[in-house]
Amino acid sequence: MKKILVTGATGFIGSQTLTILNQKGYEVHAVTSKGHNRIHKTTDIIWHCFDLLKTSEIEELFENVKPDEMLHLAWYAVPGKYVNSEENLLWVQSSIVMLKNFNNNGGKRFVFAGTCAQYDLGYGYLDEERTPLRPNSLYGVCKLSFENIAQKYCNSNGISFASGRIFYLYGEMEKGNRIIPYVINCLLNNEIAHCSHGNQIRDFLNVKDVACAFVEILQSNIEGSINIGSGEGVKLKNILLKVGEKLGKKDLIHFGDIKTLLEEPNMIVANNKRLMNETNWTQKFYLDNGLDETINWWIKSSSIEMIKK
Structure with missing residues (x-):
């Protein structure tokens, strides 16, 4: 059974990968810095509480786990703050240390969460x-910098490397101040959504x-950068x-x-x-059924909060 280490395991994306990986037959090791309080359909997740911004804790983690594969999703992503935060610099440094320790402990396949912010967004x-x-x-610069470093380092050390460049997300457990959950919650509370x-x-x-x-990228032989998106553009207004x-x-x-920024890209x-043709x-989820599920999740969450009060 292959051992996989997932960073950012309690995050928006990471929490969704754990059950899938478990069902695929992995021994799943999940990292959190604050303790896990998420509910998963399986209890077969091995949790590790470590601060990934501390070199000594990173070294201890990798010596304990010795993962065969790694899904590196952890990064600073506080809405409204992450874009030009100096925290991005810390995560580049931490990611380099993790990659070196992954190699030193026999790791073979490393998948990183990149971003569409690495591109010149003016191209649409x-x-x-x-x-x-x-x-x-700074967020895009730091993600691109680590991707470049990781690609070269992995090539030199016989490690298979891929970076999934994420576009725009929505769905259950998203932070409430992001645009789609913001509008959903305003409407549920009969408030104006500005x-x-x-x-x-x-x-x-x-x-x-x-x-x-x-997960499909991880299990495939694909290497390099891969866009993770629907391939279709929709006006935010229509959503x-x-x-x-x-x-x-x-x-x-x-x-x-x-008001929007003058330099904000239109598309x-x-x-x-690559994602469609080189992986399985x-x-x-399309917008219709995806939004149904998201709205229902927020309705359920609101009901639970009301009961707690």
């Missing part, structure tokens, strides 16, 4: 081979499909109006209340042909 339709890599945020013009075209994918994509229709409260969504969409991944 983003392709792994053709689109220039010209990030305009939004931008909503004409931005974005590539949104349900977090469960993203988690499955990472939010669909939420409004499903809840019967479209009138509470007010577009144009929030960010993934060319996902298939999309299971």
Whole structure:
């Protein structure tokens, strides 16, 4: 049985990968810095509580686990703060230490969570081979820097390396101040949802499909960078109006209340042909059924909170 180490295991994507990996036959080792308080369908997850920003703890973790494969999802991702936070620098340093310890303890396959922010977003339709890599945020620069370092290091040490570049996500357990859960919760509480013009075209994918994509990448022979997206662009306005229709409260969504940056790209969409053609991944959630599930999750969560009060 292969041992896999998952960082960011209690995060938005990471928490969705654990059961999938367990069902695929892995011995799953999950890392958290704060203790795990998530409920999973399986109890066969081996948890490790370590601070991944401390070199001594990283060394202890890898000596204890000695993973065959690694899914590195941990990074600083606080909404509204992560884009140009100095925390990004710390995660580059930490990731390098983890990669070296992974190699020193016999690791063979390393998969990293990259981002569409590594590209020059002005190109709109983003392709792994053709689109220039010209990030305009510290987050994007640091993700790209580690991806480049990891690619070279892995090539030199006989480690198989892949980086899944994530586009836009939604789904259950997303932070409530992100745009889709923000609108859902405003409407559930009969409050006005103040939004931008909503004409931005974005590539949104349900977090469960993203988690499955990472697992399929891990289990395939694919190497290098792989876009993780739906391959289709949708106006943000249309997504939010669909939420409004499903809840019967479209009138509470007010577009144009929030100004957007002048330099904000009009379109960010993934060319996902590598993911589709070189792995066994298939999309299971589309906007209609994906939003239904997301809304139902928030309704259930709201009910639980009401009971607690």
